[in-house]
Amino acid sequence: MDRIAPTVDWQTELPGLFRMDGQVVFMPGGYGGIGEAVAWAMAMAGATLVVGGRNLAKAEELAGALKDAGHAAACVAVDAEDVGQIRDVVDRVHKRHGRIDVLFNCVGTQREESLLDVTEEAFDTVIRVNLRAAMFLGQAVAAKQIENGEGGHHVHLLSVRSQLALRDRGYSAYCSAKGGMVMLVKQHAMELAPHGINVNGIAPTFIYTEQIRHVMENDEFRRTLYDRIPLGRIGEPKDIAGAGVFFSSPASAFVTGQILYVDGGITASQ
Numbered sequence: 140m141d142r143i144a145p146t147v148d149w150q151t152e153l154p155g156l157f158r159m160d161g162q163v164v165f166m167p168g169g170y171g172g173i174g175e176a177v178a179w180a181m182a183m184a185g186a187t188l189v190v191g192g193r194n195l196a197k198a199e200e201l202a203g204a205l206k207d208a209g210h211a212a213a214c215v216a217v218d219a220e221d222v223g224q225i226r227d228v229v230d231r232v233h234k235r236h237g238r239i240d241v242l243f244n245c246v247g248t249q250r251e252e253s254l255l256d257v258t259e260e261a262f263d264t265v266i267r268v269n270l271r272a273a274m275f276l277g278q279a280v281a282a283k284q285i286e287n288g289e290g291g292h293h294v295h296l297l298s299v300r301s302q303l304a305l306r307d308r309g310y311s312a313y314c315s316a317k318g319g320m321v322m323l324v325k326q327h328a329m330e331l332a333p334h335g336i337n338v339n340g341i342a343p344t345f346i347y348t349e350q351i352r353h354v355m356e357n358d359e360f361r362r363t364l365y366d367r368i369p370l371g372r373i374g375e376p377k378d379i380a381g382a383g384v385f386f387s388s389p390a391s392a393f394v395t396g397q398i399l400y401v402d403g404g405i406t407a408s409q
Contacts, residue, residue, distance in 0.1 A: 156390040160185035163236045164387065165229065167219055167276060168245035170197040172348025173296065176376030177243060177383035182210035184384055186241070189232050191217040219246040219272035229279040241387045242280040242293045246272045253309035262312045269316035270323065277327050281336060290335030294386045295324055296379075297342040299402050303409060317342075321398055328396030337395040339386045344402035345373040369404030 164181050166174060169190045178188050182205050190198045191214065198214035205212035213235070217228040233239055248268040250261035273295050284291040300310060301317035320340065328338035345351060345364060355361055355373075365371055382399050385391050400406045 157384055157388045158185055159384070159388050162186045162240035162387070163189065163238050164241040164243055165189045165191065165232055165239050165280060166243045166245060167191040167217055168247065169243065170194065170201045171245060172350060173343070173346055173376050173379050174245040175201055176380040178205065180380035180384050181387060182212065184388065187211035187236065189213045189215060189236070191215040191228060193218050219276065220267050222275045225272070225275050226279050229283060233283045238287055238289070239280050239283050240291050242276060242291075243383060243387060244273055244276050244293070244295045246276070247296065249313045251309045252312070254311055256309065257311055265312035266316050269313070270319045273320055273323055277323070277338070281327070281331055281334075284336055285334050291337075292387045292391070293327065293331070293336065293338040294383060295320055295340045297321065297340045297398060299342055299344045299400060299405055301342050301398065302400070302406055324398065325396045332395060337386075337391060339391065339394060339396070340398040341379060341382045341386065342398050342400045342402070343374050343379055344368065344405050346379060347373055347375055367405065368402070369408055372403065374401060374403065
């Protein structure tokens with residue numbers, strides 16, 4: 140509805156901006172360090188979490204911890220490289236919960252190989268797990284959201300490597316996949332906007348999780364990394380949790396087709 144000179148009761152409209160009460164979030168790949176923080180933040184905002192991935196035990200562990208804390212959560216096994224599995228799991232989640240309000244896609248992998256050593260197998264795997272999975276996860280969830288007719292949100296986890304290449308490392312496949320996801324986000328946003336579905340991406344730099352502990356314990360590497368980041372530190376999972384709730388809640392109702400670089404200023408300075 141057009142508003143030329145709106146009269147707004149801010150005390151009514153503002154408190155719920157970051158609430159997700161009653162929303163169902165499907166989070167494939169969500170049991171990693173970043174996904175776990177986002178899942179907890181969304182659960183505390185009132186959402187029901189459905190955590191999925193190849194490792195059902197890890198998905199069960201996170202869902203169990205959320206439920207033990209009094210939140211609504213479930214888990215599903217899904218191999219995001221298998222489009223048939225994606226469609227089947229999305230169908231089952233939708234039937235069980237009656238809706239999927241948010242797709243928060245944490246699926247991703249990297250196979251580092253220098254340019255002259257890149258193999259077809261590794262390149263195809265990285266493209267398949269990052270870019271192809273994002274395509275078909277978005278497609279499957281969008282079909283259910285359009286069917287329900289109540290709009291929704293898609294949030295894809297990218298990387299600063301979607302914008303920045305990396306010196307002296309073999310990142311051809313990874314940068315290509317993440318760069319492709321930027322345009323996938325924009326295109327999905329345009330096609331789904333008429334249905335009230337917002338599509339955005341979050342692109343972090345290094346985030347301190349258990350997966351990178353081994354490199355962060357290298358003093359020389361850590362100092363070099365901190366020197367490159369204007370804010371002088373790497374990210375923490377909670378830094379992504381805030382962005383995740385923003386893009387999945389009413390606070391971002393007028394934001395679509397955007398990539399938020401949560402990177403301490405790296406992309407602004409390079």
